[in-house]
Amino acid sequence: MLFSPYPKVKREELFDREKELKEIEEAVKRGERLLLLLGPRRIGKSSILNVALSELPYPSVKVDVRKVYSEYSSVNRYIIGKMLLSALRGRKRLFEEARMFLEKVKGVRISGVNIEINPKGFSLAELLEVLNEYGSEKGRIIIAFDEAQYLRFGGATRYDGIIAYAIDNLENLTFILTGSEVGLLYDFLKFEDPKAPLFGRYHHDIFIQRFSSDMSLEFLMAGFREAGVEVERRELEKAVEELDGIPGWLALYGYIRVTKKLNHEDCMLEVIKEASSIVNKELSRLFSYSPRYRFILKAIALGYSRWRDIKDYLTLKVGPINDANFSKLLDNLVKHGYVERRDGRYVITDPVLRKVLSL
Ligand code: ADP
Ligand code: MG
CATH class of the missing domain: 3.40.50.300 (P-loop containing nucleotide triphosphate hydrolases)
Known part of the structure; x- marks a missing residue:
């Protein structure tokens, strides 16, 4: 399937x-x-x-x-x-x-x-x-x-x-x-x-790259066709926009929609709920090393993308940290693949991850 x-x-x-x-x-x-x-x-x-x-x-x-x-x-x-x-x-x-x-x-x-x-x-x-x-x-x-x-x-x-x-x-x-x-x-x-x-x-x-928007849409259509479930194209386009070509999230959306017979909005809420539990489990080991990781991720998820702004957010939330230690934590998040560095800015490119971490 x-x-x-x-x-x-x-x-x-x-x-x-x-x-x-x-x-x-x-x-x-x-x-x-x-x-x-x-x-x-x-x-x-x-x-x-x-x-x-x-x-x-x-x-x-x-x-x-x-x-x-x-x-x-x-x-x-x-x-x-x-x-x-x-x-x-x-x-x-x-x-x-x-x-x-x-x-x-x-x-x-x-x-x-x-x-x-x-x-x-x-x-x-x-x-x-x-x-x-x-x-x-x-x-x-x-x-x-x-x-x-x-x-x-x-x-x-x-x-x-x-x-x-x-x-x-x-x-x-x-x-x-x-x-x-x-x-x-x-x-x-x-x-x-x-x-x-x-x-x-x-x-x-x-x-391995994400699916393009067209491929994402085709994937969802093929999956619903296979499951014998009719879904409006407009809703699938919304799903593609919100899940952005990541096959795991697209499959989860389709799976939940088919098995729980939900409409688009409710299904999306379920996807975020499920994703939140998956992501928090994945991050738990990292968070146990330093609770600061959670705040750094949250800052980036909220849209802070400059080194200085992220550090200020972290300092405001949990107190001071020296530059070297902060850089190390940030680099670690990049190495773990949660955060990407683009043109000197730090971003979370997975929209579901961003949503889950900003909550
Ligand atoms: P990774 O190993 O990169 O974390 P997985 O292979 O475990 O990714 O895939 C994540 C989820 O997405 C799984 O549920 C898988 O079934 C689904 N998936 C990934 N790629 C595809 C694909 N090309 N077609 C259908 N489902 C896919
Ligand atoms: Mg794997």
Whole structure:
């Protein structure tokens, strides 16, 4: 269903994105080893990734790093190793085929459907080497890390080093990393730092864009048609104007309207209510580091866009803060993808986020 409020898996549920899927397919078939899918939350990265993986003619394994981090509060190499193996196990035929390779990895024990990793002697690089061997039989193996910026919490496990090793030596592996927090992902991968393992490595970055107004309207029309619900075009145009081409919000609008049978105005109120709970959950960790983040976001949501004006607002609300500390908080919001810097001004470009944060 086009409006389903979960990341899409099948091509027929995904509206458009032909160009992006083609670009991924061609890059992988060319043998590129590192692809990045970048863009703000709810733009459709996970959906595009899932559909691409389901259509490419190579085996793939995917780990949702954000989910792993929130469940285990860690992404050390045993957990990620286990997740990679579990992702394989979830795909029966693949697992059976790969099994004889996987059994070679030190510290890995497979009995029936059970996989155990004994921390002693287990090396993620060795697991990748073995997958590379399997990949030479299959043409290639794709290893996807969704929300890969969370790999920075690897502790003693340096994923940038492991990925660099794989890119240099394991020719049958392609890594696809997605990231909503684009600044954090680049900070973690450090392509431009001469002392960092990934320095100077080739990476193919694909920035996922919003839908244009026309495409947004087409998406809504196609979704309502599919659901057999008649909606006035004028209302859809209003929805497009208010949600501004962000597929996640458009899908949520459609989903709520179809399932709750609401009119446009009531549906919009529901979208904002739902969005508010989603966004506050996403921001809760950041707010727990510093409650000042909330006020900075509110200032920007209210339309303050200059460094000085935002700082004045913050000072008025919660008291003084020095320039360096304030800049750090502001930069962090940019790196997390909540705020954008345009021509020296700070803005929240997602209209729903702006609305939710200004309340
Ligand atoms: P991201 O990973 O960038 O945060 P998701 O892939 O999770 O985005 O998509 C957010 C929401 O928007 C999901 O509910 C998904 O179903 C919907 N969505 C995103 N892109 C599309 C699309 N091209 N067609 C239909 N629904 C989409
Ligand atoms: Mg995602």
